[in-house]
Amino acid sequence: MSVPLLEVEGLTVTFPTARGPVDVVRGISFSLGRERLGIVGESGSGKSMTGRSILRLIRPPGHVSAGRLVFDGIDLLALSERRMRALRGARISMVMQDPKFSLNPVMTVGEQIAEALLTHAKLPRRALKARVLSMLEAVRINDPERVAGLYPHEVSGGMGQRVMIAMMLIPEPDLLIADEPTSALDVSVQAQVLDIIDDLVTGKGMGLILISHDLNLVARYCDRILVMNGGEIVEECRASELHLARHPYTRGLLAAMPRMDEDRDVLPVLDRGAWTTGAGT
Amino acid sequence: MSATAIHLENLSISYGKTPVVHDVAFSVAEGESFALVGESGSGKSTILRAISGLAPEWTGAIAILGKPRGHAPDRDFAKVCQMVFQDPYGSLHPRKTVDDCLAEPLAIHGIGGRDARVRDMLAAVGLDQRFRFRFPHQLSGGQRQRVAIARALMLSPRVLLLDEPTSALDVSVQAEILNLLKKLRREQGLTYLMVTHNLPVVSFLCDRLAVMRHGRVVEIADVSALKTGRLADPYSRELYAASGGALQPA
Numbered sequence: 001m002s003v004p005l006l007e008v009e010g011l012t013v014t015f016p017t018a019r020g021p022v023d024v025v026r027g028i029s030f031s032l033g034r035e036r037l038g039i040v041g042e043s044g045s046g047k048s049m050t051g052r053s054i055l056r057l058i059r060p061p062g063h064v065s066a067g068r069l070v071f072d073g074i075d076l077l078a079l080s081e082r083r084m085r086a087l088r089g090a091r092i093s094m095v096m097q098d099p100k101f102s103l104n105p106v107m108t109v110g111e112q113i114a115e116a117l118l119t120h121a122k123l124p125r126r127a128l129k130a131r132v133l134s135m136l137e138a139v140r141i142n143d144p145e146r147v148a149g150l151y152p153h154e155v156s157g158g159m160g161q162r163v164m165i166a167m168m169l170i171p172e173p174d175l176l177i178a179d180e181p182t183s184a185l186d187v188s189v190q191a192q193v194l195d196i197i198d199d200l201v202t203g204k205g206m207g208l209i210l211i212s213h214d215l216n217l218v219a220r221y222c223d224r225i226l227v228m229n230g231g232e233i234v235e236e237c238r239a240s241e242l243h244l245a246r247h248p249y250t251r252g253l254l255a256a257m258p259r260m261d262e263d264r265d266v267l268p269v270l271d272r273g274a275w276t277t278g279a280g281t
Numbered sequence: 282m283s284a285t286a287i288h289l290e291n292l293s294i295s296y297g298k299t300p301v302v303h304d305v306a307f308s309v310a311e312g313e314s315f316a317l318v319g320e321s322g323s324g325k326s327t328i329l330r331a332i333s334g335l336a337p338e339w340t341g342a343i344a345i346l347g348k349p350r351g352h353a354p355d356r357d358f359a360k361v362c363q364m365v366f367q368d369p370y371g372s373l374h375p376r377k378t379v380d381d382c383l384a385e386p387l388a389i390h391g392i393g394g395r396d397a398r399v400r401d402m403l404a405a406v407g408l409d410q411r412f413r414f415r416f417p418h419q420l421s422g423g424q425r426q427r428v429a430i431a432r433a434l435m436l437s438p439r440v441l442l443l444d445e446p447t448s449a450l451d452v453s454v455q456a457e458i459l460n461l462l463k464k465l466r467r468e469q470g471l472t473y474l475m476v477t478h479n480l481p482v483v484s485f486l487c488d489r490l491a492v493m494r495h496g497r498v499v500e501i502a503d504v505s506a507l508k509t510g511r512l513a514d515p516y517s518r519e520l521y522a523a524s525g526g527a528l529q530p531a
């Protein structure tokens with residue numbers, strides 16, 4: 001096997017609380033190639049903290065420790081903050097849930113996408129503009145000239161999220177971390193946005209970490225799935241084999257979801273006592 | 282044939298000068314569970330708001346259990362029809378205990394026996410009595426939604442308007458609330474008009490659905506058409522496919 005793009009070993013994220021330090025991510029390990037990895041679990045299971053740790057975006061008093069955190073041969077734990085900043089965006093990008101909080105309200109869409117590229121590369125103006133327009137086209141915006149001139153409040157949620165994706169992918173990073181990228185969007189728009197992410201990631205041979213609470217969605221758009229519960233990875237499986245999941249938590253989540261052809265009178269509810277070790281909640 | 286619980290005819294609704302719902306008509310039978318689905322901004326919540334008196338600028342006709350609804354606020358209306366919102370955090374007063382919150386509708390309507398009624402209702406929605414004197418921030422999301430449902434049921438209404446009641450919840454908690462709604466409907470013969478964007482939730486809890494787009498109803502179908510992938514309207518079918526359904530010929 002080739003060298004993985006990302007290696008995570010013994011990742012722990014700790015927060016101080018009134019009752020002492022709490023590990024919200026508890027020594028998890030996984031690796032990622034140029035593939036699509038899904039991280040699923042219920043709210044509070046530690047998915048976002050895991051994603052943010054990779055970019056070293058956990059703010060104090062949160063504390064990250066790990067045995068190994070290596071991206072493309074680079075030891076992220078040993079990197080200076082200055083070099084980490086250069087890596088963020090250029091080589092590892094992150095798309096978050098709500099574009100409204102991530103876009104700058106006083107800059108046009110086009111200016112923001114251009115800036116995302118200029119931070120990492122020098123380009124003449126004309127070439128820059130062409131890159132921005134072709135990136136907007138790549139996220140399936142039909143009239144890129146017009147949209148480039150709009151401000152964030154002038155675009156819909158789905159278009160805002162496509163603009164975010166354009167910003168994150170224009171520097172051509174090797175790894176995209178998408179944290180609930182479509183949870184704020186309509187079902188029909190969700191599929192469009194995920195198809196766009198999928199095309200770009202697959203087309204450029206990037207790695208993708210797709211974080212979501214939605215098992216079906218992750219099963220549809222990923223190759224491999226990690227299931228998190230209480231800061232731990234309780235199950236790892238191929239996306240196509242999610243229905244064969246073994247862990248009672250994963251099985252419980254799958255069973256609790258209503259199905260399109262639902263005929264059960266009662267939905268089974270999780271029996272959390274069935275596997276919790278007593279730690280955490 | 283049972284009586285009609287909700288009857289809407291030529292219903293058009295505006296906010297100020299902006300019309301947002303156009304010419305909607307459907308009836309929900311007593312004891313039926315009816316879903317409103319469709320893209321965000323299509324006017325689903327606005328229909329519930331007009332029925333409950335929160336969006337007064339409408340034309341057409343609204344009748345609940347055979348009684349036409351006027352445009353003015355209507356106190357008696359609360360006794361037959363109540364609304365439950367998506368975000369119980371926003372709909373519960375942060376400085377009122379569960380007990381205050383449940384007893385309040387009874388106090389407003391001058392109804393006695395509050396203590397026993399609060400206790401019974403907590404039991405009906407599956408909340409332990411120890412939650413009775415807690416504040417909303419001391420409850421989980423699922424527990425808060427149980428309180429919101431209990432509050433809506435305090436006056437023994439016949440009709441519940443449910444606006445995305447489980448959209449903010451994790452799937453395991455959603456399952457608990459959906460089971461609760463199904464049980465309450467069966468036990469109390471309630472009628473539901475529920476807004477949701479989740480088609481499988483419709484399959485679990487509803488008998489029929491209306492699909493909305495741009496302020497209009499584009500299709501009304503039996504839930505069997507949803508379960509078997511045989512919705513007819515192109516937009517309904519798009520929604521169905523985007524939700525992971527496998528389309529069949531209509």
Ligand SMILES: Nc1ncnc2c1ncn2[C@@H]1O[C@H](COP(=O)(O)OP(=O)(O)O)[C@@H](O)[C@H]1O
Binds near residue numbers: 015047048
């Ligand atoms: N600043 C903080 N202090 C203490 N605990 C925190 C803080 N931020 C997040 N947490 C806790 O960390 C856990 C994991 O959070 P997160 O990774 O955001 O979960 P997820 O993304 O899976 O919903 C949660 O239980 C959350 O309450």
Ligand SMILES: Nc1ncnc2c1ncn2[C@@H]1O[C@H](COP(=O)(O)OP(=O)(O)O)[C@@H](O)[C@H]1O
Binds near residue numbers: 301322324326
């Ligand atoms: N209080 C309000 N004032 C003005 N416009 C509103 C108000 N509430 C909703 N709208 C608008 O009415 C339309 C329908 O909204 P809504 O009924 O909330 O849609 P849905 O519930 O289907 O997502 C939207 O365009 C929305 O922006």
Ligand SMILES: [Mg+2]
Binds near residue numbers: 047048049
């Ligand atoms: Mg998260």
Ligand SMILES: [Mg+2]
Binds near residue numbers: 326327
């Ligand atoms: Mg709504």
